[in-house]
Amino acid sequence: MELRIFTEPQQGASYDELLAVARCAEDAGYAAFFRSDHYLKMGDVSGDPGPTDAWTTLAGLARETSRIRLGTLMTAATFRLPGPLAITVAQVDQMSGGRVELGIGTGWYGEEHTAYGIPFPSLGERFDRLEEQLAVITGLWATPPGETFDFAGRYYPVSGSPALPKPVQAPRPPILLGGMGAKRTPRLTARYADEFNLPFASVEDTVAQFGRVRDACAEIGRDPAELRWSNALVLCCGRDDAEVARRAEAIGRDPDELRENGLAGTPGEVIEKIGRYAATGSQRLYLQVLDLADLDHLELVAAEVMPKV
Structure with missing residues (x-):
């Protein structure tokens, strides 16, 4: 099982705090540092120092780390x-030497849009x-x-694009889709994704949703083994x-x-x-770390858990 670190900076985190976590995760041997893509704190809206932009953050981290992979769970398409x-993703991929992954979803948090x-x-x-968006992004990256x-889209028509710049990774940076949607989520995953992620789901719900995605793959003739879970x-x-x-008390x-x-x-x-x-077929765990000042937490898991999983 591969372990990755996942942060929620909209709850209140500066770039320097995120950099410290990313560097600690890299030094401790985690495979990746991911962050949410939100502009408003959940709950009490104080949240000093306020949000940081996901892709601005990842661009900075691309230049200040050397090994760890970087990505979003999930960039909001809105x-x-x-x-x-x-x-943007292609440029950050270049800046990182090919270490970027794009998690993308519909967006769901109405209040941050209003704010x-x-x-x-x-x-x-x-x-x-x-x-x-998935058709355009993958199409641009795949254009020779x-x-x-x-692309003759209803919302995003594209005409005569030079489809530049290209990312470093070939054929493209990995695309992550996820969630518990029963119909469209599995279908989009089967068609476009390199990884399927389930956030905060029980073992039982994981088994059910992984099964729906595997069924969607079978419907279009895709081998589900091509996906990471x-x-x-x-x-x-x-x-x-x-x-x-x-x-637990520190995170309420x-x-x-x-x-x-x-x-x-x-x-x-x-x-x-x-x-x-792991018995469900899950191959990666994104460990949501909510107390970003507690770097000993990351080091404990790296020392006592990571070698045994």
């Missing part, structure tokens, strides 16, 4: 036009727009050098129960609830639960 987003003047259409339209790209879970690990409780959660719904407990408990997700 935030950016697909052509400029394809350019920053971003249109927020209906869910059906957001899925329509996401599908066109010297040729142009056209992953989960994201809140992390709360401690050397003993007292340390687990302290870390109950230890027992986290043991049930997250990845919580002593290293032995965490290893056991990781095994349950």
Whole structure:
């Protein structure tokens, strides 16, 4: 099981704090540093120092790290036009030497759209727009050098694009899709994704949704083994129960609830639960770290959990 670090900077984090976490994760041996793409804190809206832009952050980290992979869970399709987003991701891929991954979704948090003047259409339209965005982004990246790209979209028509710049990774940076949608999410995953991610889902729900995505792959003749399968879970690990409780209190959660719904407990408990997700076919875990000042948390898991999973 590959372990990756996943952060939620909209809850209040500066770029320097994110850089410290990314460097700690890299030094400790984690495979990737991912961040959410949100512009408003969930809950109390204070959230000093305020949000940081996901792709601006990743561009900085691309130059200040050397090995760890970098990406989003998930970039909101409502935030950016697909052509400029394809350019941005390709440029950050170049800046990182080919270490970028694009997680993208419909966008779901209506309040942040209202707070920053971003249109927020209906869910059906957001899925329509996401599908066109995926077609445009992958089409631009796949266009051979010297040729142009056209797309007759309803929302994002493209004509005569030189489809530049190109990312470093070939054929493209990995694309992640995810969520519990029963119909369109599996279909879009089968057609466009390199990885399918389930955030904060139980083992039972993981089995069911992975099955839907595998069925969608079969419908279009795609081998589901071409996909990577992953989960994201809140992390709360401690050397003993007292340390687990302290870390749970620091993020405003109950230890027992986290043991049930997250990845919580002593290293032995965490290893056991990781095994349950591995049995579903999950190959990667994104460990949602909510207390970004607690770098010992990352180092503990790297030392006591990572070698055994």
